[in-house]
Amino acid sequence: MLLGLALSSAVLLYVILNVQEKPWQDILTALSTFTAAVVALWLGVRQQVRDRRQDMLRATLVAAFLLPRIDTANSRVRRLHNLLNRYDDLEADRSAEIAWFEDVKGTTLAIGLNVTLDQLQALTPLPDNCAFRLARATALIDEIARTLGDGRGEYWTDELTADNRSTFQSFWSKCALEAQQLLFHINLNCKAVAGERSALAPGDTWGT
Structure with a gap:
């Protein structure tokens, strides 16, 4: 043109x-x-201009919808990371390690971020690569859950060597730390956007 x-x-x-x-x-x-x-x-x-406005409106609504879930996931991932860092304090106590493993597994499964691809795509207009950060955080949490698998505490202590357990604990801790940092920024961005657009402005529609 x-x-x-x-x-x-x-x-x-x-x-x-x-x-x-x-x-x-x-x-x-x-x-x-x-x-x-x-x-x-x-x-x-x-x-x-109209398309960008509609995209931003949709991103704002999706951010407001996901905000409670992201806020909860943020606090639970922070708890998970703190729990993982307490592993060295167990001092190879079998019963304590079993309880620790079950706690790690239960905390991971309770995070419940569960973000769909459509929701991630809707968040792409948000600043600071919010959608990509959320996708990465979700992948990290899923990776922790995948490597935890279906094993129980007894398997953790009886089937894995001390080096294997240390390797898994270190890997989970790194994943949880990165996910925690990502979710912290995502939470701030979503709160900022939802606060700026707490209601539809005059003229905001879904039509073209």
């Missing part, structure tokens, strides 16, 4: 500068072309 506007402007300028040699029909044609290009440009920009 910008290229068409520039070409039309050049044609119009050329015709005006050579008005003595050109019939008025050429001038009118150039004016019509220029006007059509301006109108097309205006309509395109107007549609883009």
